[in-house]
Amino acid sequence: MFSLEHITDFIQQWLYATFNPTMALILECVIVMLLVIGLFAVLGLVLVLMERKVAARMQIRLGPNRVGPKGMLQTAADTLKLMMKEGLTPDGADKFLFNLAPFIVMIAAMLIMAPIAFAKGFQIWDINIGVLYVSAVSSVSVIGILMAGWASNNKYSLLGAMRSGAQIVSYELSAGLSIISIVVLSGSLQVSDIIASQQTGWWLFRGHIPAIIAFVIFIIAVTAETNRAPFDLAEAESELTAGFHTEYSGMKFALFFLAEYINIFIVCAIGATLFLGGWMPLHIGHWEGFNQIMDYIPSSLWFLGKTFFLIFLIMWFRWTFPRLRVDQLLSLEWKYLLPISMFNLLLITLIAIMGWHF
Amino acid sequence: MAFLKQYISDVYRAVSSLLKGMKTTGSYFVRPKEIITQQYPDNRASMTIPERFRGEVVMTHDENNEHACTGCTACELACPNATIKIVTKFDTTPEGKKKKALDTFVYHLELCTMCNLCVEACPTSAIKMAQSFEHSVYDRSQLLKKLNKPGSKLRAGVE
Numbered sequence: 001m002f003s004l005e006h007i008t009d010f011i012q013q014w015l016y017a018t019f020n021p022t023m024a025l026i027l028e029c030v031i032v033m034l035l036v037i038g039l040f041a042v043l044g045l046v047l048v049l050m051e052r053k054v055a056a057r058m059q060i061r062l063g064p065n066r067v068g069p070k071g072m073l074q075t076a077a078d079t080l081k082l083m084m085k086e087g088l089t090p091d092g093a094d095k096f097l098f099n100l101a102p103f104i105v106m107i108a109a110m111l112i113m114a115p116i117a118f119a120k121g122f123q124i125w126d127i128n129i130g131v132l133y134v135s136a137v138s139s140v141s142v143i144g145i146l147m148a149g150w151a152s153n154n155k156y157s158l159l160g161a162m163r164s165g166a167q168i169v170s171y172e173l174s175a176g177l178s179i180i181s182i183v184v185l186s187g188s189l190q191v192s193d194i195i196a197s198q199q200t201g202w203w204l205f206r207g208h209i210p211a212i213i214a215f216v217i218f219i220i221a222v223t224a225e226t227n228r229a230p231f232d233l234a235e236a237e238s239e240l241t242a243g244f245h246t247e248y249s250g251m252k253f254a255l256f257f258l259a260e261y262i263n264i265f266i267v268c269a270i271g272a273t274l275f276l277g278g279w280m281p282l283h284i285g286h287w288e289g290f291n292q293i294m295d296y297i298p299s300s301l302w303f304l305g306k307t308f309f310l311i312f313l314i315m316w317f318r319w320t321f322p323r324l325r326v327d328q329l330l331s332l333e334w335k336y337l338l339p340i341s342m343f344n345l346l347l348i349t350l351i352a353i354m355g356w357h358f
Numbered sequence: 359m360a361f362l363k364q365y366i367s368d369v370y371r372a373v374s375s376l377l378k379g380m381k382t383t384g385s386y387f388v389r390p391k392e393i394i395t396q397q398y399p400d401n402r403a404s405m406t407i408p409e410r411f412r413g414e415v416v417m418t419h420d421e422n423n424e425h426a427c428t429g430c431t432a433c434e435l436a437c438p439n440a441t442i443k444i445v446t447k448f449d450t451t452p453e454g455k456k457k458k459a460l461d462t463f464v465y466h467l468e469l470c471t472m473c474n475l476c477v478e479a480c481p482t483s484a485i486k487m488a489q490s491f492e493h494s495v496y497d498r499s500q501l502l503k504k505l506n507k508p509g510s511k512l513r514a515g516v517e
Contacts, residue, residue: 058383062395320383321376336369 004300005121032124036113040262045075047261050308051315058319079254087250090153097151102248102255104144109262111137115191116269119279119300123192130191131183134270135176138225141263142168145227145234145244148256152247160243163326164234168225170333175221177341178214181348182274185211191273198277201284208356210347215275217341222267223314224329226260230321233329268310272303276310279303407489412472415442415465416488417505424513425506427484429460436479441469459512463505468498482516 011031015024049064049072056063064071089098115130117123127133142165149161183189185207186197197203203211224231235243245256272278279299283291324332350356386392396405407413419425429446447461463485477485485505495501 054387057387057390057393060386060393060395062393062397316380316383316387320379340369 003121003298004119008122036110036124039113040110040258043265044258044261045079047265047311048075048078048257050311051261051318054312054315055319058316082254083251085250087252088247090247092153093247094151094153097147098247099252101144101148101151102252102259104147105141105259106144106255106262108137108141108144109259109266111140112263112266116266117191117195117273117278118303119298122300126190126192129189131179131189131194131270131274135172135179138263138267139168139172141259144259148248149244152244154247156240156242156246157244160234160240160246164227164244166326167227167231167233167329170330171221171224171231171337174217174333174337174341175225177338177345178218178221179270179274181207181210181214181341181345184345184349184352187352191278195273195278195280198280199283202275202277202280202282204275207348207351210344210351211275213344214341214348215271217337217344218271218275219310219313220337221333222271223317224333226263226267226314228260228264228314229318230323231329232318232323233326264311264314265307268307268314269303271310272306276306277302278306407491409489411489411491412474412487413489413491414467414472414487414493414503415470415476415485415505417463417485417507418483419507419510420513422513423507423510425460425484425510426482426513426516427460427463427480427506428482428512428516429458430481432479432481433476433485436475438473438475439469439471441466441471442476460506465503465505466501467493467503468501 012024012028015027018024019027052074053063053071055061064074067074067077089095112134114125115123115127115133117126145164146161149157149159149164152158182194182203185203186194188194188197198206200206204215205211207214227234233243235245237243240246245253248256279302281291281294281297281299281302283294398405417425417427429444431444431446434442434444443464443466444460445462445464446458448456449459451457472487474487477487493501
């Protein structure tokens, strides 16, 4: 059976057998770096195309259909166009910060990649505080956004960055509380442990209604954290032209654009890991035959399937809901999501202590 | 307690209205047959344009090269941006009386906003909106059109 775990094990053994340990470690790091960059490039192309196609279908349009078969190469052509464009820096901008900001956003996105388990035994770094690490590093990207907004020397950019800051700080609370509720159920912060605890069933189903509420709140909060519609006040093209990346062009703009999609992928991967069992196949009770058939599907496909399902859900939100006002945005978080998720966390703790979950 | 009830019903109504919106977009997503986009240059031969589409003003002529325009200039008066200019002449009727009639119906397509007011103002339904839309030309003088065909005359019985 196809397994990424065997491939990585084989490569590791070969490296350590051929080179001395230091050299082997360095080579491993290089391979991982290349893989992550490759994944980023592919994800950027695929997700942007997917978004445009999903948007088109939901608005009874066709979407890109000219470049390549069924428009598959549209995003590749767009990337080529962006690369050839001039990366303009405004006169009044703080040149250093202006050029640094896209990389900060990008690096923050890259860092969160570390503890995500893409398949069985296929994980860059199985750190024992994986979930904490993810929620901590995900807030670094707001620094990049604030930096971009401030350094642009443009009122729209600054307003967009400020809004983005307020939004991310607010919604991190309820996202964090939803994550904690799964940590309470599984009793571990380590990503591999959380996935292993879902061997008999995904937490979304095992945790009764409170887990479903936590899942819904998590999805809402991460939609806000990634600055996507209906929470795209940071960009708000009708009010702020393009928000914090108004002044960016060419490849620097492409990095922001890419980081947005990578962040969507990452938060959806975390959602899939916490609530939908990561790479764990769907198992139903004692249906042995069914469970064995499910085991034959490679774990990487399970992970990608779940992640892309959540990405589709977030795209569905974007093309359905109108944008919130700033006051509505904040009252949704502080008056609804936060109290509900706090109460929900209490319920889940009770369930975990009494062992009421399946 | 009343507060809590209000709060829960607020959340319930918000969620149900959001789900209703998602149902609409989701149903379009799973029914690609409803896509209304036309692959325009490709399907130029087979394309159908809705009847209500307003492409340009035309004057209908029947098989005897007769039209229904009496030259009353109601359309000219109705036009908000002077797109239409009616040039009239005097015909002599069999009884020897002089009667006002249409000489030239001048239509500036480049000024027209397709507002349909002239068609609505016409008392004899002489003009209508056509569905043609490929109007691009290299010189704007080509957009100045004479709507009545050469040699055409007023249909008998139209007052």
